[in-house]
Amino acid sequence: MSGDASNTGRRTDNRRSALRLAAVALAMFGFGWALIPLYDVICEITGLDGRTGVAQAASLPTQFDADRTVTVQFVANVNSALSWDFAPAVISMQVHPGKLYDTHYLARNRTAAAIVGRAVPNVAPNVAARYFNKTECFCFSEQSLAAGEQREMPVRFVVSRDLPPEVKVLTLSYTFYRAPENG
């Protein structure tokens, strides 16, 4: 074979292969970022991270399961960077799956300045999260408390009738964080 022609050919081949592999590497870089929304989607489907669902009141079933009772516990956490007091009105409720319930939390700003907080909801056990739906919650938006203000923060929720039968206790927990200054 004639050296130069085949060398040039091979050099082009090498360059083409290298570019293809570089494209694969770039695609994998993109995949790394894509894992974030992908993970959120998986969490939404499986409740993997214990984040709760949101339901429209209109779409809720009108019938409920009168024979079954589950305990819903309410837990409150405040991040230490936020000088608020925060507690549930009741520590637990007995609920029927499929029925709509109301309760509230209490929050008070201990400081002499208005502060904006943001509540992150979480349900344990994680598998039950997707069966815990809220139609109204203070965690849907940021909450502002004036200096020394105390306020009731309502939650309206329904536990789905599809809740796996082995789950007898659900814990709804909120962690209040200080919202970033610029909103």
Add this chain to the structure above:
Amino acid sequence: MSSHTAHDEHHAHDDHHHGPEPGLMRWVYTTNHKDIGTLYMLFALLMFFVGGALAMGIRAELFQPGIQILEPELFNQFTTMHALIMVFGAVMPAWVGFANWQIPIMIGAPDMALPRMNNWSFWILPFAFTMLGMTFFIPGGAPAAGWTMYPPLVLQGGWNLAFMVFAVHLMGMSSIMGAINVIVTILNMRAPGMTLLRMPLFIWTWLITAFLLIAAMPVLAGAVTMLLTDRFFGTSFFNAAGGGDPVMFQHVFWFFGHPEVYIMILPAFGVVSQIIPTFARKPLFGYESMVYATASIAFLSFIVWAHHMFTVGMPLTGELFFMFTTMLIAVPTGVKVFNWVATMWRGAMTFETPMLFALAFVILFTIGGFSGLMLAIAPVDFQYHDTYFVVAHFHYVLVPGAVFALFAGAYYWLPKWTGHMYDEKLGQWHFWLSTISVNVLFFPQHFLGLAGMPRRIPDYAVQFADWNRISSLGGFAFGLSQLIFVYVVYKAIKGGEKATDRVWEGAHGLEWTLSSPPPYHSFNTPPKVTEAEAHS
């Protein structure tokens, strides 16, 4: 066909006729696969001693209860930097060095396919590690959140986070370029007759490793970039307060992290599969099943990642899935070990230093594999997780595993690389001292973990004192023993008994048909590869 095939147009003719440039600039501008291979290996050796010095500091602090040498902040910096340097600075570059030296001469190519990129991919590394090492001297010190860089802890770090992230980016780029080069060389540059299934196993394992690198390293780059934006640009990927999830980082990190383990160990499988047949004077048993086993390990490595996260609170189905897939890795790994033993069976073995390290690898890596299998069992992992049992496990896999395979390969090919036989007597000393001390160092850590000692702590309760003391003594002995290796390498470079072309009586493969040391340009005329030479 002539040798300028893979060379840059301007230099092709000069290089071909005159060999290396004289002086130091040879090393800066070199596009020669042997020069670059040497640079990689020397750099890795240097990093091995830097990372090792940090390990000595850690073991000295843990020699007795109470804090004597390293305050907790500094201790955490030592463990973090020890891991980053050993993983990205020592083991990975050492294997890339082996790839550079060995791939062309084992597949009958004149050089690597992309010589200029090869030069870049090496010279990035010293900058990356200077940047990483500098963090020891900036306010706030070096990264201290562990090599796993879990948020939110890692986000409490100061500027060191930015330095670490950029260093990881550079290391990643270097590895990816190295991997691209390996793949292109293996796929495009083989000598006529060197079909895929005639390639030596070291080539196969590196080919698969290179694909793992290309798939895994960019994901790490993505993950650390998100850390950077979370820390400095107000994003909330991993910040619960902003709607993020810290556990998500762990998923992304271990999606890279588990394949990373195999990036460090697959080339070791390859080297051992070259050495055992040579010294057993018998062909490798089950060549094809070795190839398939390697490929299935590589595939499985992408679907087991969450076995590092059994305690984060996954749903039962997730825990079961990751437990089963992880256990499954034992099957191809077992096939490999059985094949190595079957290769020895009814051979005619001699026990020169490379063979000794390879045999120790088989046994000690398997011990690491056993503890890995135990860690896969989720209901017991709740106890093992984040204890010294885990530390013992991965050090067995990486030190008498990957590092011993590196030693085995270095002794095996040193006569080829330098043209001189190494000092066998010193080699044997190095082997026995290393093997004994590495077990004294790491075996007691199994006990410590089972008895309840968490990892990454600078100080411990008094009931852990005895085993820690023994472990530290083993550590110091192991550290000192490595100086022998440096002397052996130095001596072989300087001179000594001339090595023959074949070097080892039982050696087979193209590299042994070249002179020792091989000519500056490996195969000017591509060799013809026959079935008989390839698989005997």
Add this chain to the structure above:
Amino acid sequence: MGATTKRRLASAALAIGALAASATARAGYDQLNLPVGVTPISQTAYDLHMLITWICVIIGVAVFGVMFLSIYLHRKSRGVTPAKFHHSTAAEIIWTIIPCVILVGMAYPATKGLIAMEDTSEAEVTIKVTGYQWKWKYEYVEDGITLWSNLDPTSRAAIHGDVSAAENYLLSVDQPLVLPVGKKVRLLITSDDVIHAWWVPQLGMKKDAIPGFVNEMWIRIDDDKAGIYRGQCAELCGKDHGFMPIVVDARAADGYAAWVTERQAAKTAAAPATAGTLAQATAQPTPAARAAF
């Protein structure tokens, strides 16, 4: 290697062996192995651990046995001629299938154990555990009791001094978590800052404490196992990660009830509070307390 070398290596090995033997003798067998523990979960984990360990030991002895036999028999110095075989489909199939069978044998009890550990039934006591850099907060949800648990000051003082001066060095706290035996206790684990992990080996389970998320874990300490159990934070959480121990004081039913009454009385005296008011939530850590080290 010469005879002297071998002798020297042998005596070095002997010395290390003697040191190891004395370590075992002094510290006892429990310093070598996983504790059996005091809960059904820890018992399950221990049984599985022993099963898998023995399976590994048997496989190891078999494989390494064959290997050493080969090293002994098939040495060139014995004048053997190497065989030429390089594959055997039958052998390769056998040693793929046998490990699969063994793995199924391991996976079955492991799956059973894992499912047994999953239990979402109602608990009698619920305690919220919050990890902080570097201490734990325990809140008894039903009884309205809050405890802060810090490294015991004598241990802290001994870190840079004489560790033998502190009893249970690094494993003692100012206020332990008091638990009843024989009752199902549910822990809701979370964190205020970085990730921690709550672990007491004798209780057989560890769980990560993740900020913004609540993890569940349950414990039922055997009826006859009242006592003190010690553990540590198990996830790197910064500077004092090694200095945030966990101590569980497990008490029989009446002892526990008495403790709860006593704590509630003490609290009512200090600041009256019931669920639905905010007084109890004010016990935030002060910056001064956090910088104690």
